[in-house]
Amino acid sequence: xxxxxxxxxxxxxxxxxxxxxxxxxxxxxxxxxxxxxxxxxxxxxxxxxxxxxxxxxxxxxxxxxxxxxxxxxxxxxxxxxxxxxxxxxxxxxxxxxxxxxxxxxxxxxxxxxxxxxxxxxxxxxxxxxxxxxxxxxxxxxxxxxxxxxxxxxxxxxxxxxxxxxxxxxxxxxxxxxxxxxxxxxxxxxxxxxxxxxxxxxxxxxxxxxxxxxxxxxxxxxxxxxxxxxxxxxxxxxxxxxxxxxxxxxxxxxxxxxxxxxxxxxxxxxxxxxxx
Numbered sequence: 060x061x062x063x064x065x066x067x068x069x070x071x072x073x074x075x076x077x078x079x080x081x082x083x084x085x086x087x088x089x090x091x092x093x094x095x096x097x098x099x100x101x102x103x104x105x106x107x108x109x110x111x112x113x114x115x116x117x118x119x120x121x122x123x124x125x126x127x128x129x130x131x132x133x134x135x136x137x138x139x140x141x142x143x144x145x146x147x148x149x150x151x152x153x154x155x156x157x158x159x160x161x162x163x164x165x166x167x168x169x170x171x172x173x174x175x176x177x178x179x180x181x182x183x184x185x186x187x188x189x190x191x192x193x194x195x196x197x198x199x200x201x202x203x204x205x206x207x208x209x210x211x212x213x214x215x216x217x218x219x220x221x222x223x224x225x226x227x228x229x230x231x232x233x234x235x236x237x238x239x240x241x242x243x244x245x246x247x248x249x250x251x252x253x254x255x256x257x258x259x260x261x262x263x264x265x266x267x268x269x270x271x272x273x274x275x276x277x278x279x280x281x282x283x284x285x286x287x288x289x290x291x292x293x294x295x296x297x298x299x300x301x302x303x304x305x306x307x308x309x310x311x312x313x314x315x316x317x318x319x320x321x322x323x324x325x326x327x328x329x330x331x332x333x334x
Contacts, residue, residue, distance in 0.1 A: 069107040073221035076113040077238035095153035097310035107188035111221040118142030165199040222289040232299035240304040241321035258328045261294035294323040
């Protein structure tokens, strides 16, 4: 296949919760380290990288369990407050190996409603990437009920946030990383013969792709439906939008415009292989 986009100057990468855990469903520093390696490699190409990272609630849950404290005694907001520090520490440790620094950006949707606050968020993100600092963006769950309520309804707030950030900083491309290889015609964990879409048409995908049959995240809340919805909006804004899994060097390939996962474009195409 030909390259999709090789003109990236600024990209957004949205990390789903399950992307940051290993096969034993535990936080794994080596996973963070590998993502950091790829992002630093992409920066060396002159491409600015913005990170939107899920995982604070799951990280808080894991931390409390390790201390033999029952996570069920806490609200999701409180779990996020506990997990946010440990999640940022993981990212910070990963990038420190490459003499890179991270900057935490906690936002709520209310920040987008207030022009001065929205501009402050944009200014900070752009200043970070200009100086090769990696912004790690997440919702400020502790002070916002909206995010948690949406999450409990199965509406992934981080996928929507990633799309909003992409628009805010005028990124060229966005990569939604998830726990499967992309968008399938059916749940590949139940139907191994299900085919992967290499491309879906942003004009018709909502009607033609059976997202309810696709994989839904176990640790996260959004699932494929939320990712596809936000990726379609990005594509309609003229952004290069891709949904992919944690294949080897997926971020580097994406940044270079090489085909990975499912590209949200203008046709419907499958790859004839099973997973």
